Amino acid sequence: MKAHNVVIVGGGSIRNPELMAMLASQKEKFPIKRLVLYDIEADRQEIVGKYGEILMREYYPELETFLYTTDPAVAFEGVDFALVQIRAGKITMREKDEKIPLKHGCVGQETCGAGGFAYGLRSVPAIIELVKTIRKYSPEAWILNYSNPAAIVAEATKRVFPGDHRILNICDMPIAIMDRYGELMGCTRLDFEPRYFGLNHFGWFTHVYDKKTGVDLAPAIKEKLLSGHTFGKGNEEHVMEQSWLETYNFMARMLRDYPEYLPNTYLKYYLYPDHVVETSDPNYTRANEIMDGKEKKVYSMLNEVIKLGKIKGTPYELGSERNVHASYIVELAISILNNENNIFLIIVKNNGIIPNIDPDMMVEVACRVGSNGAEALAMEPVGTFYKGMMENQYAYEKLTVDGLFEKDKTKLLQALALNRTVVDTDTAKKILDDLIEANVDFWGSEFTTVKND
Numbered sequence: 001m002k003a004h005n006v007v008i009v010g011g012g013s014i015r016n017p018e019l020m021a022m023l024a025s026q027k028e029k030f031p032i033k034r035l036v037l038y039d040i041e042a043d044r045q046e047i048v049g050k051y052g053e054i055l056m057r058e059y060y061p062e063l064e065t066f067l068y069t070t071d072p073a074v075a076f077e078g079v080d081f082a083l084v085q086i087r088a089g090k091i092t093m094r095e096k097d098e099k100i101p102l103k104h105g106c107v108g109q110e111t112c113g114a115g116g117f118a119y120g121l122r123s124v125p126a127i128i129e130l131v132k133t134i135r136k137y138s139p140e141a142w143i144l145n146y147s148n149p150a151a152i153v154a155e156a157t158k159r160v161f162p163g164d165h166r167i168l169n170i171c172d173m174p175i176a177i178m179d180r181y182g183e184l185m186g187c188t189r190l191d192f193e194p195r196y197f198g199l200n201h202f203g204w205f206t207h208v209y210d211k212k213t214g215v216d217l218a219p220a221i222k223e224k225l226l227s228g229h230t231f232g233k234g235n236e237e238h239v240m241e242q243s244w245l246e247t248y249n250f251m252a253r254m255l256r257d258y259p260e261y262l263p264n265t266y267l268k269y270y271l272y273p274d275h276v277v278e279t280s281d282p283n284y285t286r287a288n289e290i291m292d293g294k295e296k297k298v299y300s301m302l303n304e305v306i307k308l309g310k311i312k313g314t315p316y317e318l319g320s321e322r323n324v325h326a327s328y329i330v331e332l333a334i335s336i337l338n339n340e341n342n343i344f345l346i347i348v349k350n351n352g353i354i355p356n357i358d359p360d361m362m363v364e365v366a367c368r369v370g371s372n373g374a375e376a377l378a379m380e381p382v383g384t385f386y387k388g389m390m391e392n393q394y395a396y397e398k399l400t401v402d403g404l405f406e407k408d409k410t411k412l413l414q415a416l417a418l419n420r421t422v423v424d425t426d427t428a429k430k431i432l433d434d435l436i437e438a439n440v441d442f443w444g445s446e447f448t449t450v451k452n453d
């Protein structure tokens, strides 16, 4: 099989060690010739890059080239796959995205509500510039994009790169949820074929088919969830932390109130905002948890490995741990290059997939993915509750992008007032002003005036 050229964008991300390990473990199915890490910050990337050199030397000797760079010409020339996971503003801005809304009594979350809104206004310009640069050097590259807030990013990439079917915006949340279903059913997520609809971080599973028999296991999964099953700590990243466990356990509560479909965990923020705010600590959010936990752990591992100059024979030896974030993007690349047409949940333009929903809406639905890209499976019309939820949320997403592109503060205010986690205009105005101040290095000072047209 042809060996491919791959670039990981956001090379300095603490998620990269796992992604690189995953690529090394999948070398038979996804052979790589040249692997490049690209980041705009050399210092931040260097430590991950040095670790990567050791990892590749020991676990991927077949790789012809491994390097890390901040030079787009080096990174993007002749690329087959760009795996993108950037965080504009890094974790320090995530902390602000979470804390500013909470200060005003609203949900503080990195991708949902006012926090996701602020992140979107930073992320979109960065992604657009990045995609333009990648396209300049590699017009045909597959761009598999995890960057958040994916719903807003997808709305923007649809507008700026219409018809570019090699940009796939993806999310691992539904997949991580399917891992939990596997736990309930005594199998793995790879035994399931999901049917799902919604917007990103805002959707529902309608069916969870058994891949072999075609039987819909959703009723059995619901029954297990409702029977009081509580998820315990597993050995995967997504179930090692208390806050994630609570998130998964909350699925049962949502299902009791809304029994029709299995909910995405993120619906918690939109359907139970009061509960979320009451149980949040405005002085210690998820960003703090990550800075004190995973970030420290990963950096100390990287430093230790670099000091030792090896991984094999050390406590950091790569094992068989499965990381959902890393495995999903690699599975997707494999389905594309082998034209496997496996089912993935991708954020695509609706275009009639859901007949009673705006054709322009960027929906997250089940798609077959092969060498011609993502082909969505048609759905039945959705019920009034879901339609109403999605239309409201999509209007918020559109206005966020409109406000950004048109530099229109009134549209940004409208966006926040539409968001279910904000709603009140006076609150929206206060949050918006605080966010504008906190994001001045990213947004500039263009949002200080209000247009009235």
Ligand code: G6P
Pocket (backbone or CB within 6 Å): 111, 148, 171, 172, 173, 174, 176, 286, 290, 325
């Ligand atoms: C899930 C979501 C991602 C999100 C991540 C946050 O994987 O799909 O979009 O970025 O959770 O996880 P963290 O551990 O950083 O809070």
Ligand code: MN
Pocket (backbone or CB within 6 Å): 150, 170, 171, 172, 173, 201
């Ligand atoms: Mn996601």
